[in-house]
Amino acid sequence: MVSSVIIDDDNISRMVLREILKNTPENVELLGEAGSVGEGVLLIERVHPDLVFLDISMPDGTGFDLLDKIKKIDFKIIFITAYSEYAIKAFKYSAFDYIVKPINIEELAKAISRIPKIRKVENKIAVNELKTNLLSNGENGSKTIALPDLNGFAIIEVDKILRCEGLRNYTRIIFKDEGEKVVSRTLLEFENLLTPLGFIRIHRSHLVNLANVVRYIKANGGLVELKTGVQLKVSPKYKDDLLHKLLYNKL
Numbered sequence: 001m002v003s004s005v006i007i008d009d010d011n012i013s014r015m016v017l018r019e020i021l022k023n024t025p026e027n028v029e030l031l032g033e034a035g036s037v038g039e040g041v042l043l044i045e046r047v048h049p050d051l052v053f054l055d056i057s058m059p060d061g062t063g064f065d066l067l068d069k070i071k072k073i074d075f076k077i078i079f080i081t082a083y084s085e086y087a088i089k090a091f092k093y094s095a096f097d098y099i100v101k102p103i104n105i106e107e108l109a110k111a112i113s114r115i116p117k118i119r120k121v122e123n124k125i126a127v128n129e130l131k132t133n134l135l136s137n138g139e140n141g142s143k144t145i146a147l148p149d150l151n152g153f154a155i156i157e158v159d160k161i162l163r164c165e166g167l168r169n170y171t172r173i174i175f176k177d178e179g180e181k182v183v184s185r186t187l188l189e190f191e192n193l194l195t196p197l198g199f200i201r202i203h204r205s206h207l208v209n210l211a212n213v214v215r216y217i218k219a220n221g222g223l224v225e226l227k228t229g230v231q232l233k234v235s236p237k238y239k240d241d242l243l244h245k246l247l248y249n250k251l
Contacts, residue, residue, distance in 0.1 A: 005047060006033045007040035007066065008055035008080055016103045017053060017080075024112055037061040041069045051076045078111050145193065147173065147183055154181075158197045162226060164190050164207040176212070178228070202242055203235045216246055 004021070008014050014033050021028050031047040034040040037060045044052065052075050054063040067073055079098040097111045147154050156173075165172040166187030173181045191201050200210050202224060215225040222234035224242070234242060 001027045001029050002051050003029050003031050003047070003049045004051040004053065005031050005040075005043050005049045006053045007035075007037075007043070007058075007063070008033075008053070009035045009058040010055065010101070011035070013055070013080060013101060013103055017108070020103070020105055020108055024109065028112060037063075037066045037069070040066050044070060044075070049075055051078065053078050053080055055080045057082070147181060158194065159209075159211070161194075161199075161209055162212050162228065163209060163230075163232070164194070164199075166205045166207075176228075200238075200242060200245060202238050203233055206232050208232065210245060213246065216243065 006014050006017055008017070014035070018030060018033070021030055028051065031049055032043050034043045036058055040054075054066065054077055056063045056079055063079060067077075077097075080101060080103070081098050082101045099108050099111050144155050144157050147156050160175050160177070162174045162176050164187060165174065167182070169184065169186055171183050171185050171187050171190050173183060175181075187205070187207055191199070191207055194207065195201075198210050199207050201207050208224065208226065212226045212228075213224050214227055216234075217223040217225060217231065220233070221236070222239050223231045224234055225231045
């Protein structure tokens with residue numbers, strides 16, 4: 001049995017979530033509800049849940065303000081959010097799940113089913129990573145992403161990334177300075193994250209920063225040449241989109 005709490009200032013959202021949880025096959029037990037940051041902190045410290053359904057925006061602060069007040073974040077978090085699709089990319093890239101208001105039964109069920117077996121693990125670094133992604137990648141934010149590593153995560157300026165290469169369940173990030181980093185994320189995840197930031201998929205194994213493409217070569221079915229002189233194969237599937245962006249979006 002997974003113990004849980006709901007922290008959301010929206011009474012209707014809490015009611016809907018409460019009713020859905022009663023009928024979930026995953027045995028999620030609801031220990032309590034709170035409608036503010038202050039009440040939420042007290043509730044978590046009193047019942048020590050395994051799982052917290054946490055609203056992002058509340059009258060007395062944000063869900064992150066609440067987490068800042070918790071000494072040890074040793075519970076799983078599913079954020080309840082009304083964020084735009086662009087900002088949701090930060091959630092997709094983080095260690096957390098989310099459901100979008102108004103709460104959808106199927107989406108909630110999927111989020112709950114994705115929760116691995118509950119373990120009491122410190123989550124503070126992951127919370128900071130998500131905050132960084134949200135602040136950095138908002139509509140008016142700078143172009144940076146957080147790349148996880150053994151000691152936490154590194155904040156990387158997107159403009160410094162030359163290209164990404166898919167390696168099954170991993171992605172090799174190649175930088176302009178010829179350094180590189182292997183990350184345990186798929187190339188598709190990076191495609192979803194970086195396409196709005198000026199990257200384009202040219203092959204099942206290659207995602208490139210369009211700003212670094214200097215030449216298109218017709219030979220061998222199509223190649224792109226980057227500023228470093230590296231030439232990469234272009235798949236027929238992606239050729240039309242690439243040519244359109246090269247011819248019309250970069251004038």
